[in-house]
Amino acid sequence: MSKILQVENLVQEFNLTKDFLDKVKFKKGHFSLENRVVHAVNDVSFDVEQGEVFSLVGESGCGKSTTARTIIKLIEPKSGKIIFDGRDITRLKPQEMRPIRREMQMIFQDPYASLNPRQKIMEILTEPMLFHKLCSSKAEAEEKAIHLLERVGLSSEQANRYPHQFSGGQRQRIGIARALAVEPKFIIADEPVSALDVSIQAQILNILMDLKDEFHFSYLFIAHDLSVVKHISDSLGVMYLGSIVERAPKKLLFSNPVHPYTKALFSAAPTIDEGNIAESQELRGEIPSPIHLPSGCPFHDRCPVACPDCAREVPGFKEVEPGHFAACHLL
Amino acid sequence: MGEMKKMGAAPNKSLFRRLAESEFFHNYKRSPSAIIGTVIVVLVLFIALFGPLFAPQNPYDVASLSLTDSYKPPAWEAGGDARFIFGTDSQGRDIFSSLIYGSRISLFIGVVGTLLACAVGITLGLISGYFGGRVDAIIMRLADILLSFPDILVALFIMTMFGRGVSKLLVVFTIIGCVTYIRTVRAEVLTVKQMEYVDAARVIGIPNILIIAKHVLPNVMTTVIVLSTMKVGGLILAEATLSFLGVGVPVTEPSLGMLVKNGFDVLFSGYWWIAVMPGLYIMLIVFGINLLGDFLRDEFNPKLK
Amino acid sequence: MSETLLQVENLRTYFHTFRGVVKAVDGVSFSLDEGQVLGIVGESGSGKSVSSFSILKLIEPPGVVESDKILFQGEDISKKSEREMMKIRGKAISMVFQDPMTSLNPLYTIEKQITEMLDLHQKQMTKQEKHARCVELLQMVGIPNPEDRLKSYPHQFSGGMRQRVIIAIALAANPKLIIADEPTTALDVTIQAQILKLMDKLVKEQGASLILITHDLAVVSQMADRIIVMYCGKIVENGSRDDVIRRPSHPYTVGLLNSIPRMGEEQKRLESIPGMVPSMLDLPQGCYFAPRCKYCQDICRTVAPENHEVGPGHCAACHFPLTGGESHE
Numbered sequence: 032m033s034k035i036l037q038v039e040n041l042v043q044e045f046n047l048t049k050d051f052l053d054k055v056k057f058k059k060g061h062f063s064l065e066n067r068v069v070h071a072v073n074d075v076s077f078d079v080e081q082g083e084v085f086s087l088v089g090e091s092g093c094g095k096s097t098t099a100r101t102i103i104k105l106i107e108p109k110s111g112k113i114i115f116d117g118r119d120i121t122r123l124k125p126q127e128m129r130p131i132r133r134e135m136q137m138i139f140q141d142p143y144a145s146l147n148p149r150q151k152i153m154e155i156l157t158e159p160m161l162f163h164k165l166c167s168s169k170a171e172a173e174e175k176a177i178h179l180l181e182r183v184g185l186s187s188e189q190a191n192r193y194p195h196q197f198s199g200g201q202r203q204r205i206g207i208a209r210a211l212a213v214e215p216k217f218i219i220a221d222e223p224v225s226a227l228d229v230s231i232q233a234q235i236l237n238i239l240m241d242l243k244d245e246f247h248f249s250y251l252f253i254a255h256d257l258s259v260v261k262h263i264s265d266s267l268g269v270m271y272l273g274s275i276v277e278r279a280p281k282k283l284l285f286s287n288p289v290h291p292y293t294k295a296l297f298s299a300a301p302t303i304d305e306g307n308i309a310e311s312q313e314l315r316g317e318i319p320s321p322i323h324l325p326s327g328c329p330f331h332d333r334c335p336v337a338c339p340d341c342a343r344e345v346p347g348f349k350e351v352e353p354g355h356f357a358a359c360h361l362l
Numbered sequence: 363m364g365e366m367k368k369m370g371a372a373p374n375k376s377l378f379r380r381l382a383e384s385e386f387f388h389n390y391k392r393s394p395s396a397i398i399g400t401v402i403v404v405l406v407l408f409i410a411l412f413g414p415l416f417a418p419q420n421p422y423d424v425a426s427l428s429l430t431d432s433y434k435p436p437a438w439e440a441g442g443d444a445r446f447i448f449g450t451d452s453q454g455r456d457i458f459s460s461l462i463y464g465s466r467i468s469l470f471i472g473v474v475g476t477l478l479a480c481a482v483g484i485t486l487g488l489i490s491g492y493f494g495g496r497v498d499a500i501i502m503r504l505a506d507i508l509l510s511f512p513d514i515l516v517a518l519f520i521m522t523m524f525g526r527g528v529s530k531l532l533v534v535f536t537i538i539g540c541v542t543y544i545r546t547v548r549a550e551v552l553t554v555k556q557m558e559y560v561d562a563a564r565v566i567g568i569p570n571i572l573i574i575a576k577h578v579l580p581n582v583m584t585t586v587i588v589l590s591t592m593k594v595g596g597l598i599l600a601e602a603t604l605s606f607l608g609v610g611v612p613v614t615e616p617s618l619g620m621l622v623k624n625g626f627d628v629l630f631s632g633y634w635w636i637a638v639m640p641g642l643y644i645m646l647i648v649f650g651i652n653l654l655g656d657f658l659r660d661e662f663n664p665k666l667k
Numbered sequence: 668m669s670e671t672l673l674q675v676e677n678l679r680t681y682f683h684t685f686r687g688v689v690k691a692v693d694g695v696s697f698s699l700d701e702g703q704v705l706g707i708v709g710e711s712g713s714g715k716s717v718s719s720f721s722i723l724k725l726i727e728p729p730g731v732v733e734s735d736k737i738l739f740q741g742e743d744i745s746k747k748s749e750r751e752m753m754k755i756r757g758k759a760i761s762m763v764f765q766d767p768m769t770s771l772n773p774l775y776t777i778e779k780q781i782t783e784m785l786d787l788h789q790k791q792m793t794k795q796e797k798h799a800r801c802v803e804l805l806q807m808v809g810i811p812n813p814e815d816r817l818k819s820y821p822h823q824f825s826g827g828m829r830q831r832v833i834i835a836i837a838l839a840a841n842p843k844l845i846i847a848d849e850p851t852t853a854l855d856v857t858i859q860a861q862i863l864k865l866m867d868k869l870v871k872e873q874g875a876s877l878i879l880i881t882h883d884l885a886v887v888s889q890m891a892d893r894i895i896v897m898y899c900g901k902i903v904e905n906g907s908r909d910d911v912i913r914r915p916s917h918p919y920t921v922g923l924l925n926s927i928p929r930m931g932e933e934q935k936r937l938e939s940i941p942g943m944v945p946s947m948l949d950l951p952q953g954c955y956f957a958p959r960c961k962y963c964q965d966i967c968r969t970v971a972p973e974n975h976e977v978g979p980g981h982c983a984a985c986h987f988p989l990t991g992g993e994s995h996e
Binding site: 300 | 861864923924
Binding site: 100103105125128129132133135136137139140141144145146147148149150158159162163206209213 | 557558559561562563564565566567568569576577580581
């Protein structure tokens with residue numbers, strides 16, 4: 032099976048002190064120049080096989096959304112390589128990206144911000160089709176749009192309405208339909224159910240799984256909720272402070288998590304049938320700021336089993352079983 | 363999935379019905395100030411557009427004037443003439459008719475000036491907000507510079523270089539008036555730019571120009587509309603001030619402000635109606651516009667909901 | 668033997684809006700004992716947050732709050748004036764809100780904000796005593812270096828830390844009842860675990876009671892002694908934690924439990940509740956859940972269900988409450 036996406040050593044940073052004046056600081060009696068850089072993504076590498084669902088999981092600030100937005104070139108990567116369907120798209124310019132954009136699409140997180148409030152649903156759905164000239168006429172595009180709407184569980188009369196007339200779950204369905212409009216090979220879903228109620232989440236996840244089976248595309252799924260990704264993923268990567276700390280196929284990761292952070296994440300996720308809260312394992316401390324990354328392993332200051340090496344050296348990936356990788360010195 | 367078809371938003375209605383049933387119209391009906399404002403504005407517009415058809419006199423038709431009619435006080439005062447409701451000026455011109463003709467010029471300048479300032483301001487605001495970086499810095503510094511010039515100085519400058527006239531005055535107002543638009547539109551664009559639907563358009567591959575036109579601009583228009591209503595009133599006042607000071611419209615095109623000036627010269631001789639009537643009319647127009655503008659601004663402000 | 672701390676009877680909060688009357692809370696009755704943790708669970712629009720705001724009279728027009736009675740420590744607080752309520756809020760009943768980013772005033776130091784609470788409700792304390800209490804509170808909520816951190820401003824704290832400060836403020840005047848409205852929804856999972864554990868510990872130490880409002884059944888299943896499930900302004904199920912989680916009786920509760928992806932099992936498709944929550948302006952006749960319920964029968968569509976007792980201390984508002992067979996283990 033070939034790979035639809037290969038991400039190699041991706042790095043993304045945001046410089047908060049672009050202006051000269053922002054850099055000037057007055058500390059302890061004298062002036063100095065200081066650069067404040069947010070190290071959002073630090074040397075991230077992973078692959079997505081064709082037809083597979085790969086999920087990136089982590090808490091806020093871990094860099095998963097930034098990684099997704101960099102891969103789809105909404106922001107230009109600082110360094111590293113993005114190889115999509117065999118083609119290196121890292122340095123492509125917007126005009127060159129245009130034909131490739133037909134093949135990779137995105138579903139966004141906030142159903143209340145991902146649809147233009149001034150556009151009717153029909154227009155939202157036909158816009159990408161007409162832009163990429165996938166239909167010979169507007170009428171054809173409109174017909175396709177109605178099919179898409181029905182495929183995601185809405186009705187054709189609703190195509191003439193505006194987004195504000197729909198609920199969060201319905202808007203998310205429209206967002207999915209929009210992503211499908213250009214018949215992409217690869218879809219990045221950036222926390223598509225986080226903003227929805229639990230019962231609606233299940234509906235949307237089911238739609239996403241059904242569509243994948245029907246249209247055979249590949250997914251990069253971003254989420255912070257482990258239980259959500261368990262259903263939809265084939266493989267997962269757990270991220271912390273801009274790095275992937277563990278990466279494995281679903282069965283292996285859920286049956287045998289090895290990285291201390293992954294284990295803490297599992298333990299912290301509230302589940303039914305678990306015992307009382309007083310007995311759960313607790314991770315101490317706060318998530319550090321990505322501006323001042325801890326030295327060595329990013330997790331060492333909160334890790335319950337950290338050793339002196341952890342603060343000194345960044346751990347590399349070790350293969351703990353075939354296909355199952357973790358970045359920890361203690362393995 | 364079949365059950366979804368039964369559920370969904372309300373059935374489609376025509377635009378007129380949607381407007382009539384909307385919360386906007388509901389609040390409008392209940393707001394005395396909005397209704398009064400609308401009545402005033404509609405009346406003023408009507409007078410300006412169709413006034414010449416029923417004005418008792420055309421004050422610019424020298425042949426219809428008679429010096430014997432000069433300095434007549436308003437009709438309800440002693441010595442007044444029923445023909446001239448608000449009295450006459452030094453040339454025998456009917457003040458009431460002068461108001462009608464004068465308002466045409468004042469409103470023309472107010473509305474067209476706003477449209478021009480709006481067009482320039484929106485364009486610069488969109489570019490500044492969407493692209494950011496150096497372009498943004500340059501445009502904002504330009505706006506700061508423009509803002510620091512007093513209107514009078516700019517007017518004097520333009521007049522000296524290019525002479526007087528309504529078109530020159532419009533240039534002045536475009537230059538001064540566009541700054542508020544630039545700043546407000548830029549601020550709105552900065553918010554809209556963060557919205558995921560803009561990201562979605564970029565992910566589709568749509569180029570920036572089209573994104574600005576189809577996705578950013580329509581979402582900025584509500585603020586622009588509110589700003590524009592207030593600006594028309596502001597420009598009418600600004601024009602009145604400039605004309606009063608002698609750097610506004612030329613004498614041949616007497617706006618309401620110019621009428622006030624003419625009346626001011628003889629104000630202390632006791633002929634108060636020549637200056638006061640146009641002054642009151644300016645007040646009425648701007649008041650009506652402000653009432654309407656206030657209502658629109660409160661209605662369109664999502665934070666007050 | 669614990670006493671009844673709070674008894675709410677027939678609480679109704681109606682919002683008279685331009686488009687119609689929204690019955691955000693429609694006939695809600697429940698009680699809470701001393702030292703108990705009550706979980707109120709519901710999705711958006713269920714009325715869970717509005718209920719607690721209503722108890723504390725924090726609802727503004729066009730909302731109108733009515734009730735038969737709200738007994739707190741034996742006294743009917745529904746009849747109290749705003750001045751009297753101000754004495755209760757913060758002192759006897761305090762609240763923890765959802766968004767830690769906006770719950771603290773960015774212009775004042777942490778110490779000032781905690782002291783504000785003490786100034787209002789513990790007037791007899793001297794300045795030094797108040798300062799000592801601030802330090803004590805920050806230690807209780809697990810903030811290191813409390814002396815230093817008292818001088819900080821909210822923006823210098825992370826979300827989790829801010830929520831701890833808010834909990835400290837809520838506990839400052841030793842309230843008997845704390846209402847926590849989605850206190851961890853805006854926080855990351857590992858921080859959420861910390862905060863929940865902290866709240867659990869503190870509430871038990873103080874001997875106070877807690878009403879925990881959330882949409883997350885899993886959270887409530889770990890913390891609550893009793894659980895209330897709300898849907899469209901009404902309580903659909905009310906029982907002990909075990910009863911509601913292991914022997915759910917209302918089809919909505921069952922649906923909610925089933926749509927949570929389970930960590931331990933292999934599931935091909937998630938069971939979901941079909942359809943959507945109805946608009947509060949256009950509620951169906953009869954049982955509000957009927958259009959989405961797979962056990963719906965004719966009577967459900969026309970007659971609103973009564974509360975049926977399905978076990979000791981366990982009721983469900985359903986014409987055909989499920990008994991035992993549908994729960995999962």
